[in-house]
Amino acid sequence: MKAKKDRKIFFFLNHPAHYHLFKNIINRFIKDGFAVKVGIVKKDVLEDLVREEKWDYINLFPEGRRPKNLPIILTALINLFKAEIRLLRAVWKFRPSVIAGTEGTLAHSGFVLRIPTVLFNEDDTKPTPENYIFYPFASKLVLPECCDKGMWQKKRASYPGYHELAYLHPKYFTPDEKVIERFNPRKEKYFILRLADLSASHDVGKKGISDSLATQIIGLLSRHGRVFITSERPLKKDFEKFRICIDPRDIFHALYYAELLIADSQTMSAEAAVLGTPSLRFNDFVGKLGYLNELERKYELTYGIKTADPQKLLDKINELIKDPKTKTHWRNKRKIMIVETIDVAEYFYDVLRVQFTK
Numbered sequence: 001m002k003a004k005k006d007r008k009i010f011f012f013l014n015h016p017a018h019y020h021l022f023k024n025i026i027n028r029f030i031k032d033g034f035a036v037k038v039g040i041v042k043k044d045v046l047e048d049l050v051r052e053e054k055w056d057y058i059n060l061f062p063e064g065r066r067p068k069n070l071p072i073i074l075t076a077l078i079n080l081f082k083a084e085i086r087l088l089r090a091v092w093k094f095r096p097s098v099i100a101g102t103e104g105t106l107a108h109s110g111f112v113l114r115i116p117t118v119l120f121n122e123d124d125t126k127p128t129p130e131n132y133i134f135y136p137f138a139s140k141l142v143l144p145e146c147c148d149k150g151m152w153q154k155k156r157a158s159y160p161g162y163h164e165l166a167y168l169h170p171k172y173f174t175p176d177e178k179v180i181e182r183f184n185p186r187k188e189k190y191f192i193l194r195l196a197d198l199s200a201s202h203d204v205g206k207k208g209i210s211d212s213l214a215t216q217i218i219g220l221l222s223r224h225g226r227v228f229i230t231s232e233r234p235l236k237k238d239f240e241k242f243r244i245c246i247d248p249r250d251i252f253h254a255l256y257y258a259e260l261l262i263a264d265s266q267t268m269s270a271e272a273a274v275l276g277t278p279s280l281r282f283n284d285f286v287g288k289l290g291y292l293n294e295l296e297r298k299y300e301l302t303y304g305i306k307t308a309d310p311q312k313l314l315d316k317i318n319e320l321i322k323d324p325k326t327k328t329h330w331r332n333k334r335k336i337m338i339v340e341t342i343d344v345a346e347y348f349y350d351v352l353r354v355q356f357t358k
Contacts, residue, residue: 104134208264
């Protein structure tokens with residue numbers, strides 16, 4: 001272990017969602033005089049977001065992490081090999097006292113270089129089995145209490161809350177209605193449809209919202225307000241007119257004021273839920289992830305519907321949009337959830353800070 005005075009920490013972000021997750025923590029460390037290095041990949045607007053923060057960063061995958069025209073499993077293996085080499089090289093060059101991020105490969109770099117590595121995750125291990133090759137090498141695992149405890153109990157730090165609260169807790173996020181005027185100038189009632197890519201290694205064989213189902217959803221919602229689509233995957237020509245024209249940094253304001261989110265994305269469904277916006281998620285991960293199960297069963301802020309039953313999704317959409325008090329109910333349920341959870345960003349900071357005293 002390095003001397004206590006060597007206050008250097010390396011973060012790795014491989015998705016814009018991880019920028020939001022760690023933004024408050026990274027800025028807190030910088031404010032407190034720590035030397036911070038941020039490793040990133042080419043993914044959507046991630047580099048733009050990091051650059052605007054004026055962080056010291058390095059793009060380890062300027063070409064992106066997805067070789068074209070290859071099967072997902074082969075892509076995952078190639079990515080793993082490249083990530084192992086590039087992360088090890090970057091960490092060795094910076095020589096931090098602590099490594100942090102969601103990327104499991106970080107644990108291997110930390111183990112080889114004998115640097116404490118803290119992994120942050122909110123997915124249960126069973127639906128994301130790749131964790132079995134990373135978790136044994138991590139120094140600390142930071143997981144919500146609702147995640148399965150499995151064999152990692154001795155090295156885990158648990159907390160009552162969710163990743164999304166690290167940036168969407170009322171302490172850190174204040175909704176701005178003026179943002180809505182940029183894409184919805186008449187301030188009409190609106191709904192958001194989120195279409196995920198589902199091309200990660202743990203997405204193999206998983207299904208979500210098909211184009212034909214999306215067409216049905218749009219037809220149903222359009223009778224009650226405007227429909228906006230945000231998508232990771234290429235949109236068919238007929239859907240382009242629904243694409244939301246908004247700065248990606250403003251999506252949380254759009255989510256907050258939306259009447260409803262329909263998505264095959266886990267993260268955005270949880271983001272809407274902690275903002276007090278009803279979310280319906282439709283994919284093959286339904287029922288398998290503890291944090292979404294808790295948001296659904298304990299707080300009733302989101303609903304998961306399996307892909308075998310698309311009619312159930314359409315029926316639930318109908319039920320929610322016909323009740324004029326739906327949004328009020330969700331705001332009240334959100335208040336209860338906020339009271340019963342913690343300041344997640346503060347907790348993450350404390351978990352990392354203590355690593356420098358060991």
